Amino acid sequence: MKYYIIAGEASGDLHGSNLMKALLKEDSAAEIRFWGGDLMEKAGGTLVKHYRELAFMGFIEVVFNLKTILNNIKFCKKDIENFQPDVIIFIDYPGFNMRIAKWAKEKGIRTHYYISPQIWAWKENRIKDIKRDFDKLYVILPFEKDFYEKKHGFPVEFVGHPLIDAIHNRTVVDENSFRKEHQLDEKPIVALLPGSRKQEISKMLSLMLSVVEDFPNHQFVIAGAPSQEYAFYSQFLKNKNVHFIANRTYDLLSVSQAALVTSGTATLETALFKVPEVVCYKGSWASYQIAKRIITLKYISLVNLIMDREVVTELIQDECNPKNIKKELEKLFEPQHRKQLLEQFDELEQKLGGIGASEKTAKMIVNSVKG
CATH class of the missing domain: 3.40.50.2000 (Glycogen Phosphorylase B;)
Structure with a gap:
């Protein structure tokens, strides 16, 4: 057929x-x-x-x-x-x-x-x-x-949910080999998932990278979208503690300790990899003003929508600023908070059905x- x-x-x-x-x-x-x-x-x-x-x-x-x-x-x-x-x-x-x-x-x-x-x-x-x-x-x-x-x-x-299939069927990466291949040191990794379109990547990466100096004991790795070329991302790679990896988002998440994620499917992917995350979103002023008048949902991330409660922190529009990003990212490294998040991620996966x-x-x- x-x-x-x-x-x-x-x-x-x-x-x-x-x-x-x-x-x-x-x-x-x-x-x-x-x-x-x-x-x-x-x-x-x-x-x-x-x-x-x-x-x-x-x-x-x-x-x-x-x-x-x-x-x-x-x-x-x-x-x-x-x-x-x-x-x-x-x-x-x-x-x-x-x-x-x-x-x-x-x-x-x-x-x-x-x-x-x-x-x-x-x-x-x-x-x-x-x-x-x-x-x-x-x-x-x-x-x-x-x-x-x-x-x-x-x-x-x-x-x-087909994401469970995609994650279940992937080839598991060896962390040591992955770090060596991409010249990453032994510091814990914070994954940055700023979206797939140029407009949102430019806006969100500038905000995400604003906190890099506040976390000298971590390394930040940008997950490059398959739809964009390296040349576009090069403007954001001015700090030695910031790295870039293209087309390996799942491998990156599998070795990350935390993540900053722009709203969308990536919020759910990150949770299914059991990586504590902060959801960050800031659109153009005009688009946001229109959206908030016609969208009546309590949350913007799939994680919170599926669970019908706030599991991951959402920083939206004016709340998405360097001060708040730093504060919420720090929380992700607190043992008790991490434990609670991971337990809720397990519950999330059960709600989505099997493979x-x-x-x-x-x-x-x-x-x-x-x-």
Whole structure:
């Protein structure tokens, strides 16, 4: 069968790659065409567009790039028509994917959504579009099943979180070899995960690095995003206690003592690696003013949302400043606080279900399309 997959961000590339591997096991004759990244390309299939051409952050940035976005939508529709897939699998990225889904449904093409849009956070009225435009919905957060089924009467499948698969299936790195390879000394490591887009990286790294001098007994390591080149990060490497490692975020987290993390999937990844963290986020003034008026969630990190309580500290907008970052990072090295965090991270993992999200989803998709 023919599968068309659309993932528009780094996290979608990771989950898309694991889903593709599972699809190829379920359907050995699978023909896959996709929008994604390097990981999906390694898994097989034909790459149409890389997500680095698609990622625009914030309300204002989207407006400035509206022409590019509309051209991508037009191109995507034409490419789908030429490919004639048996099913389109959408992975997150709702602004783009829901437009394509509406069009595809009208064309009579099967539409499956893996990692559904976070309409429980904002734009809940999108439920009408989801009910109209999608044949199947696969959710990865435990509270999403109740949200869709009990609140909105739309049946969905809870498949567990694919991050557990990604972490479970990775090759475990030897810490001594890793440190030697990247010229890291024996000091404890603080991982810096400032996001994947240039706008947020520039803003967040400047804040994260402001506390380096306050922690001379630790070394700070920037986790380079796969979508960015080393040349972009070089401007931040002016302190001998700051290092840079590209495309090895999981290996870095596995040897880190603490982390400063920009809100997003990385907050959950860090917790699943059992690394105490502080969540830091500061957007443009205009984007933040818009967001706080339409998003009604108590928390911005997935860790706190899933646990429905504050497990990790969130420093947002004005609270995200050098003084507060230093204060909260110091807490992460306190034995009792660390112990409490790690216990709650264990509870978090249990809530997310076991391994096998990619395999479960692939089997359901193949069986549904065949049926």
